[in-house]
Amino acid sequence: MSEPPAAPTTTTTTTSTTTAAAHEMRVDPARAQALASQLAAVKDRLAALAGGRNVRLVAVSKLKPANDILALHQDPARHAHFGENYAQELSQKADLLPRSIQWHFIGGLQSGHCKTLAKIPNLFCVSSVDTLKKARLLSSARAALLAADPSLPKLSVHVQVNTSGEDAKSGCAPGPDTVALCREILEHCGPGLHLLGLMTIGAIARSRATTADAAENEDFVALREQRDLVARELGLAPDRLELSMGMSEDYEGAIAMGSGEVRVGSTIFGQRPAKADAKIKD
Ligand SMILES: *Cc1c(COP(=O)(O)O)cnc(C)c1O
Numbered sequence: 108m109s110e111p112p113a114a115p116t117t118t119t120t121t122t123s124t125t126t127a128a129a130h131e132m133r134v135d136p137a138r139a140q141a142l143a144s145q146l147a148a149v150k151d152r153l154a155a156l157a158g159g160r161n162v163r164l165v166a167v168s169k170l171k172p173a174n175d176i177l178a179l180h181q182d183p184a185r186h187a188h189f190g191e192n193y194a195q196e197l198s199q200k201a202d203l204l205p206r207s208i209q210w211h212f213i214g215g216l217q218s219g220h221c222k223t224l225a226k227i228p229n230l231f232c233v234s235s236v237d238t239l240k241k242a243r244l245l246s247s248a249r250a251a252l253l254a255a256d257p258s259l260p261k262l263s264v265h266v267q268v269n270t271s272g273e274d275a276k277s278g279c280a281p282g283p284d285t286v287a288l289c290r291e292i293l294e295h296c297g298p299g300l301h302l303l304g305l306m307t308i309g310a311i312a313r314s315r316a317t318t319a320d321a322a323e324n325e326d327f328v329a330l331r332e333q334r335d336l337v338a339r340e341l342g343l344a345p346d347r348l349e350l351s352m353g354m355s356e357d358y359e360g361a362i363a364m365g366s367g368e369v370r371v372g373s374t375i376f377g378q379r380p381a382k383a384d385a386k387i388k389d
Contacts, residue, residue: 132174132203132388139178145375146184149358153369156362165190165211167354167372170385173203175376180208188231190370194220199387201227213306213370215277216241216267225249225262225299232263234306234351234370237279239291242300246292249299262299264292265306265351270329273310281333286340289348293341304349304367305334309357327352327364 169192191197192214209231216235225248269278309326338345353361353369
């Protein structure tokens with residue numbers, strides 16, 4: 108196989124993990140610079156609010172092209188954590204982009220997608236586990252992958268909690284259901300999964316209305332209560348379980364409420380296209 112042709116320095120990346128496909132992907136320098144400065148602004152804001160705590164920033168790249176992700180993964184931004192909502196889109200992007208990316212699946216999880224997702228070696232976390240069936244499917248597929256390559260990490264998961272009680276939102280019901288699911292993951296999914304913590308999306312209208320006053324965000328309060336309940340029932344230290352909460356509209360308030368992970372999309376990447384218009388390669 109021949110080497111890809113040398114590209115101008117502004118349109119290529121030089122990390123050793125870069126795939127051939129990523130090598131051929133063009134990154135527009137002006138777009139890369141705009142993205143990097145938007146990312147840096149969020150990171151600065153985050154650092155200022157986190158008061159020395161480590162808060163993971165997941166850059167939510169759903170419906171955005173792969174070269175936008177590459178632009179933020181390569182120098183100088185070197186961002187590692189990216190979040191996607193659609194299983195097929197994530198699989199395609201993971202194939203195209205460097206293995207050094209740490210992927211997060213944050214969308215509605217379907218049983219039929221669990222096996223494919225768990226086999227993506229650099230999938231770091233599935234944040235939307237809401238049934239034991241899906242947890243077991245993820246765990247067994249990941250365990251099979253680990254048997255073939257023990258150097259890979261276990262797959263981290265968050266249990267998604269439906270803190271707002273909206274029927275349309277997926278997520279485990281707060282209370283005994285959430286406690287039971289966490290217990291079952293710890294007891295039965297150990298071979299493939301690491302329980303990282305709890306996740307909520309929350310009511311968007313509510314988060315818009317209360318951005319300025321974090322203490323009023325009932326979803327964040329509720330997720331923290333669920334975390335404390337699970338920790339108490341299972342005999343864990345509360346800080347053993349992280350909270351994944353906060354998006355573009357409300358991540359500042361979420362950090363104030365103790366979030367360990369925020370998922371920020373449009374503030375970094377701009378408005379998303381409609382799903383029908385989204386292109387992985389542009
Ligand atoms: C799209 C999405 C985000 C990011 O939303 P923005 O408002 O664009 O920051 C975060 N979390 C989940 C679960 C999402 O689906």
